[in-house]
Amino acid sequence: MTTKLPLLLSLILSLSFIGFKSYKKLNTNTTYVHILKAGGVGSLLGLDRTGSPISGGINCGQCHSGAINNAAISITAKDGMGTVVTGYIPGAIYTLEYNVSSNFGFARGFQSVLLDGTNAQAGALSSPGAGTTISTIGVRQYVEHSTPSFSAGSTIFTTSWTAPTGMSDITIYAAGIVGNGNNATSGDEATNSESLTLVNNTLNTTVFELVDSIKLFPNPSNGSFNLDLGKNYKETTIDIIDVNGKLIKTINAYNEKTIRFNIEASTGLYFAKIKTSSNELVTLKLSIK
Numbered sequence: 383m384t385t386k387l388p389l390l391l392s393l394i395l396s397l398s399f400i401g402f403k404s405y406k407k408l409n410t411n412t413t414y415v416h417i418l419k420a421g422g423v424g425s426l427l428g429l430d431r432t433g434s435p436i437s438g439g440i441n442c443g444q445c446h447s448g449a450i451n452n453a454a455i456s457i458t459a460k461d462g463m464g465t466v467v468t469g470y471i472p473g474a475i476y477t478l479e480y481n482v483s484s485n486f487g488f489a490r491g492f493q494s495v496l497l498d499g500t501n502a503q504a505g506a507l508s509s510p511g512a513g514t515t516i517s518t519i520g521v522r523q524y525v526e527h528s529t530p531s532f533s534a535g536s537t538i539f540t541t542s543w544t545a546p547t548g549m550s551d552i553t554i555y556a557a558g559i560v561g562n563g564n565n566a567t568s569g570d571e572a573t574n575s576e577s578l579t580l581v582n583n584t585l586n587t588t589v590f591e592l593v594d595s596i597k598l599f600p601n602p603s604n605g606s607f608n609l610d611l612g613k614n615y616k617e618t619t620i621d622i623i624d625v626n627g628k629l630i631k632t633i634n635a636y637n638e639k640t641i642r643f644n645i646e647a648s649t650g651l652y653f654a655k656i657k658t659s660s661n662e663l664v665t666l667k668l669s670i671k
Contacts, residue, residue: 422493422526425517432495433575434555436522441557442493443572451486453571455558457494457578459543462627469583470545470552471653471665475626478525478543480556483536484571487560490537491527494556504545504552511540530561545580554578583665598654602669609641609656616659622668623653645670 423429423442430437431444458479461467470476482490496504503522510516515528531537546552558573595612611618620633622645630652635641645652647670654666 421528422491422515422517422524424493424519424524424526425515425528428519430493430495430519430524431557432493432524432555433557433577434495434497435501436495436497437555439575441572441575442559443557445567446559446561446570446572448568449487449560449562449571451484451560451571453482453484453487453558453560453573455483455492455556455573455576456481457554457556457576459554459578459580462624463629467580469581471583471623471625471627472545472547472549473625473651474545474623474653476543476545478541478554480525480539480558481536482531482539482558482560482573484560487571488563489530489532489561490558491530491561492539492556492558493524493526494554495522495524496543496552496554497522498546498548498552499550504550506544507541508544509542513537514539514541516541549582551579551581554580596664598666598668602671605645605647605670607643607645607668609643611639611641611658614639618659619657621655622647623655625651625653 423431431440431442433439433441458481459467459470460477460479462475467476478494480492480494482492484490496507498504507516507523507525510525510528513527513529513531514525517524517526525539525541527539555575555577557575560571560573562569597610599608601607609620614637616637618635618638618641620635620641620643622630622633624630624647630647631645633641633643649670652668652670654668656664656666
């Protein structure tokens, strides 16, 4: 039995990104190692291999190598309507998609972390999709594979993310691995580390409170609002969106200076995205009491 222990230890240490949980079954003095489930390096070993500043730029290529099959990872953020976004509204909920692809390979996995401008955790991860889990390393959440994917071509891992309430832009860091299933680090290919920056939309649009000529009242209200644009616009579109990113209502107005509208929705915080015929874009918080 003792002669099998070095082999088992070597197996566990060698799998620095697609790690394996195993157990030993004793039968007539013989030890068997059963590979039950491959998990991410964060949950198994507490390591960051995202290529983020926290990892020192290290990804799973630190240990895995030996193959060239065009392994790649891409990051996509979508709002509650399924629209791809490059910015975020504080407090809104988004879906993050990580596509790990390759020409060849046996098993695919990944790891990702979201950081603000000070490298602190940005927002909160929740509801991981199939084959995906959320782990904690230190004080930060990571999303990574819980079981490797064996699908051909590519695999999309998903998770929900609630945007932070702060004003900083945030960056999503991620790295992937495509393994050949030989229970070693040889014959694998690590993807390059990728990142996606999401800008805070309230920093990149005009806020109503800062524009003297535009007024919204009353706010909060029971659902009835008046929007004074300060001048007539040929066309104005107002999208009302909840904190989950779901479109609640669209209001279209033509040649109007003051727009009156009602929102039939539950008590809480909402956002109004307003676009005029002059391509002026304004984002506004409004509250229903």
